[in-house]
Amino acid sequence: xxxxxxxxxxxxxxxxxxxxxxxxxxxxxxxxLTEAQSLVVPGLGAAxxxxxxxxxxxxxxxxxxxxxxxxxPKALKPVxxxxxxxxxxxVKLPHFYCCSGERGNPSESSS
Numbered sequence: 367x368x369x370x371x372x373x374x375x376x377x378x379x380x381x382x383x384x385x386x387x388x389x390x391x392x393x394x395x396x397x398x399l400t401e402a403q404s405l406v407v408p409g410l411g412a413a414x415x416x417x418x419x420x421x422x423x424x425x426x427x428x429x430x431x432x433x434x435x436x437x438x439p440k441a442l443k444p445v446x447x448x449x450x451x452x453x454x455x456x457v458k459l460p461h462f463y464c465c466s467g468e469r470g471n472p473s474e475s476s477s
Contacts, residue, residue: 451464458464
């Protein structure tokens with residue numbers, strides 16, 4: 367930081383001052399560039415000058431821990447291996463045929 371102090375003192379010493387010790391007011395900024403004078407970036411061509419779109423860039427890398435906290439609720443949930451039939455109440459595997467929705471005992475044939 368010593369270089370910054372030295373640079374600041376050198377800039378202050380080279381600044382022109384009025385006889386009263388106050389610095390001069392800087393001149394107004396230059397006029398804006400016209401369409402013909404617009405800035406052209408060599409690799410991007412003339413069309414990408416002032417209308418160039420910027421992308422969002424993260425400031426820091428997201429750690430594995432933070433990423434896991436964020437994506438934890440998105441994980442696949444364990445599927446129940448054994449379920450009960452809604453009609454007869456017998457234990458069966460999910461998506462397997464049990465009693466085709468008949469109420470009562472499926473072993474009885476009601477024809």
